[in-house]
Amino acid sequence: MEDLVESGVLDYIRALKKKGTVRHIGFSSHNPEVAEMLLDTKLMDMMMFSLNPAYDLEKGDELGIGTVSARRRLLERCQAEGVGISVMKPFHGGKLLSSEMSPFRFQLTIPQLLQYAFDRPGVLTVLPGVRGLADLNLLLDALGATPQEKDYSVIGSALPEHAVGSCVYCAHCQPCSKGIQIGLMNKYYDLARGGDVLAADHYRKLEVHAEACIRCGHCDSRCPFGVKQSQRMQEIARYFGNL
Numbered sequence: 001m002e003d004l005v006e007s008g009v010l011d012y013i014r015a016l017k018k019k020g021t022v023r024h025i026g027f028s029s030h031n032p033e034v035a036e037m038l039l040d041t042k043l044m045d046m047m048m049f050s051l052n053p054a055y056d057l058e059k060g061d062e063l064g065i066g067t068v069s070a071r072r073r074l075l076e077r078c079q080a081e082g083v084g085i086s087v088m089k090p091f092h093g094g095k096l097l098s099s100e101m102s103p104f105r106f107q108l109t110i111p112q113l114l115q116y117a118f119d120r121p122g123v124l125t126v127l128p129g130v131r132g133l134a135d136l137n138l139l140l141d142a143l144g145a146t147p148q149e150k151d152y153s154v155i156g157s158a159l160p161e162h163a164v165g166s167c168v169y170c171a172h173c174q175p176c177s178k179g180i181q182i183g184l185m186n187k188y189y190d191l192a193r194g195g196d197v198l199a200a201d202h203y204r205k206l207e208v209h210a211e212a213c214i215r216c217g218h219c220d221s222r223c224p225f226g227v228k229q230s231q232r233m234q235e236i237a238r239y240f241g242n243l
């Protein structure tokens with residue numbers, strides 16, 4: 001980062017953007033700390049970032065840098081600041097597709113891992129490596145996956161202790177008898193608290209709001225991530241009620 005500033009590259013790009021020669025500026029990083037510094041320049045429109053459940057839960061390799069919370073904060077910041085994320089390494093180099101190689105010791109599927117990536121705040125696109133037509137066909141097949149096939153909540157069985165209790169927006173706890181979109185509502189809540197001004201607006205546009213929760217406990221019993229959602233609904237109702 002210091003090299004970028006000292007060499008004048010950042011100033012040069014800034015000038016090109018001002019002239020309209022450069023329309024959008026992006027960067028790629030594996031490191032949340034470096035990514036935060038680049039976001040601080042307020043020059044960036046997009047970020048390529050290595051992201052998958054192993055990296056996010058501190059069970060990856062040398063490219064999975066940063067704590068659970070640092071990585072989460074970075075994605076929320078990107079969403080709040082309108083910086084689109086393009087995901088690298090969604091399958092952890094293929095390791096997550098194999099029970100022998102996966103750090104979780106169980107296999108996840110392409111539809112599950114794509115859905116996981118797309119559910120992260122700020123993510124607009126996912127770029128798996130494609131070695132040939134066979135890989136491409138496997139990815140295209142994922143387009144027809146059912147919601148059950150895309151459900152990645154099995155990851156909840158491999159959480160580090162400090163990640164228990166955080167909603168990952170997987171929607172495994174649906175349906176709610178009151179029609180609350182639990183995962184989506186939690187995403188808007190987290191984003192709004194992180195400074196995303198549009199998130200509160202999105203929340204208000206939901207058909208059913210957190211006040212509708214009757215604390216039946218169905219979602220609590222279904223959540224593999226240990227989220228006490230019936231309590232959280234009261235918190236969400238209070239938060240948006242006070243805005």
Ligand code: SF4
Nearest residue numbers: 167168170171173223
């Ligand atoms: S409460 Fe649990 S099951 Fe429901 S969306 Fe959040 S993480 Fe998934």
Ligand code: SF4
Nearest residue numbers: 176213214216217219
């Ligand atoms: S506790 Fe609330 S949010 Fe959860 S299923 Fe019951 S009514 Fe829906």
